[in-house]
Amino acid sequence: MGYRVMDMNKKSDVIEKRRDKLEALREKGVQLFPNDFKVSHTVKDIKDTIDGSPETIGVDGAPFSAAGRMMAINRFGKSSFIRFRDRTGLLQAYIRKDKIGEDGYALFKQLDIGDLVGLRGPVFQTKTGEWTLLADEFKLLCKAVRPLPEKFHGLKDPEKRYRQRYLDLIMNQDVRDIFIKRSRIIQAIRDFLLDRDYLEVETPMMQPIPGGAEAAPFKTFHKALGMDLFLRIAPELYLKRLVIGGFERVFEINRNFRNEGVSTQHNPEFTMLEFYEAYATYRDLMQITQEMFQEVAIAVTGSSSIHYQGQSIDFSGNWRQISLLDSLQEIGGVDTGILYNRGALLELASLKGIEITKADRIGKVITKLFDVLVEPKLIQPTFITGYPVEVSPLSKRSDTDKALTERFELFIAGREIANGFSELNDPCDQKERFLQQVADREAGDPEAHFMDQDYVEALEYGLPPTAGEGIGIDRLVMLLTDAASIREVILFPHMKPSGKK
RNA sequence: GGGCCGUUAACUCAGUCGGUAGAGUAUCUGCCUUUUAAGCAGAGAGUCGCUGGUUCGAGCCCAGCACGGCCCA
Structure with a gap:
């Protein structure tokens, strides 16, 4: 009996775990679906700004506010890289505990790939030269209950792609x-x-x-x-x-x-x-x-x-x-002699396995032959x-x-x-x-x-x-x-x- | 309508001769402040499309059904 109760309470499924996490965040007073984040720039705007005047921006430059869906997270102990995407493209952001604070970083650690987030901050170049938004502000905009398909292989099953086109997109x-x-x-x-x-x-x-x-x-x-x-x-x-x-x-x-x-x-x-x-x-x-x-x-x-x-x-x-x-x-490749001979055309159609009905007048027979030949x-x-x-x-x-x-x-x-x-x-x-x-x-x-x-x-x-x-x-x-x-x-x-x- | 193929973990896929259900990613726990499919250590996760049959025993063999893909009509 005890085992059964344990089994019933066991939340092993990925989605169940996420639901639990979502409820835990809700109980802590985290707004899971806020609607007050203002976007100032798209990813493309940010990239265009960088391309236009890279010398005027940097960690001390003007901040950008951008929002999108988190597509990848690389977590370290007290900092993380994420990639998020809006309608215009994909951008990396860098989340640091010392930038967004203890509470903010604790919340971030609870988030998942697929969640929608808002970020605000300047951009800088990483060691490898990739322009990255350094988040001064990080805000959860919508918590995803279900996990996205795997990041490398993506979603391939055609049935699922058509039935759940949003995932495909x-x-x-x-x-x-x-x-x-x-x-x-x-x-x-x-x-x-x-x-x-x-x-x-x-x-x-x-x-x-x-x-x-x-x-x-x-x-x-x-x-x-x-x-x-x-x-x-x-x-x-x-x-x-x-x-x-x-x-x-x-x-x-x-x-x-x-x-x-x-x-x-x-x-x-x-x-x-x-x-x-x-x-x-x-x-x-x-x-x-x-x-x-x-x-x-x-x-x-x-x-x-x-x-x-x-x-x-x-x-x-x-x-x-x-x-x-x-x-x-x-x-x-139809012989000229056949073209004006109804009987010969019908014979050819039957030879080619074309279905001719009684209702088909000669013009219809010709177009059916055309369709195949x-x-x-x-x-x-x-x-x-x-x-x-x-x-x-x-x-x-x-x-x-x-x-x-x-x-x-x-x-x-x-x-x-x-x-x-x-x-x-x-x-x-x-x-x-x-x-x-x-x-x-x-x-x-x-x-x-x-x-x-x-x-x-x-x-x-x-x-x-x-x-x-x-x-x-x-x-x-x-x-x-x-x-x-x-x-x-x-x-x-x-x-x-x-x-x- | 017919033929062939497919349906196994959230996703992508293995699964040998019919004998305890596997991997990677994702998830969870721990460590980690410049990663690029990050890394290291550990853990959990399955109605094997559905229904029946054969068998001591079926993910695997057989039948039917459902959904999908490709080809043909």
Whole structure:
């Protein structure tokens, strides 16, 4: 019995010990979560000051107040070195009993790696020349109950990294860098479009009819309105309504939701840039896209050529353009004779293990073949043009070939990155295309468009000749950060609830 | 949906032939006022993902399940 009681009281676990320590500090009257420390300088400010005028600072110089998380502690008997990090970097500080006093040093000895602290004092150089903050004042700003992962190996388990991204961010500098870069990429895109007189807008994320793409939507229900709503799969039809309304250049950078599989390339919610420009054509968009990518790459990486997963990709110059059918022939190695022969195409598809359903019209068969035979080979930026009408329900028909549309898709590193076209602005043609999509859906294509009568009515008021494009931001960020998985560029990727812990 | 791999201490990982559960870091105690993954001496720390099966005996073998990673569809 006595043993059992001892066992129950035994606090062997690291976290239990820390909780005990925290309670002991609290009982001593130590403020564990104060909110009155004023920061005067970031770590970067301090380092910049040192670089700017090292001769004017030193142990007798002006003090800096800085705060951050303790990432390392080297304790000696009556003094200690710590490293703490704020959003701008890592700095060493030197804590001496004779500087911060008996009580202060006793408190410091009770603290742990991972605690947040505030420090105030001048900087000096250690024996090895490292600039170090000499703490005159040391204050606990937040006590951490749980220990950080190990300092040398850090946090590696991908499941834990995604589920507890905050730990990933604390421990892994390269992860922080990816998300800083992501923010800069989006800012560079925004700057690029604003410079060209575009207006940034926000359109509904919840839509009564999900449109603008071919994808399975998430469905929800609005109680007060008593109606089904769908999380948007694209903002397209709303952005074009705005062009009708006279906003001739609009863009939106926001989330789309698609109720499909999760993989290294797909997250159920992902970020898309869509932009629309009146009196422009899909050809103008290809030019704009090239310029945008070159500008963003240089703004973010300093170069217009990048390295992605061991491949070198060059954004400079004019990118290759090739039609869908030519690409199947030249890049996919498909015999010319087969391209216009439905039976032969179906045979080839079946040979390649491509699943073709009854609902698939010939244009769909061709794009499915393209996905397998050509797309993986498009490493350098390549515009594919000449998409069939039946897979492009919102695109303007080509003047020279009514079976084709004025549309392109951009491929880089074997993946679709962008999709743009001259917008279909003939309301009669649009209505017929919707009807064909409805027929496709009834024939068994779950991704076919719904009829959107309200959109057709909007078109009847007159959409100027317009070109519009969507760019997958996550995939662009992957390219520019050399990330193999989309989860590495989304802060909180979707996962199933963990079965344990 | 299928295939392969993984899940062991807070973290990173070992664990042989099925026979008492290991290391480093972290933590705790002691020493230490210029360290750099500090050092020295000592100590504590485990639902081996979960459930069942085989066995005298399972971290290890078998089955199912959960979660994750990669690949394929």
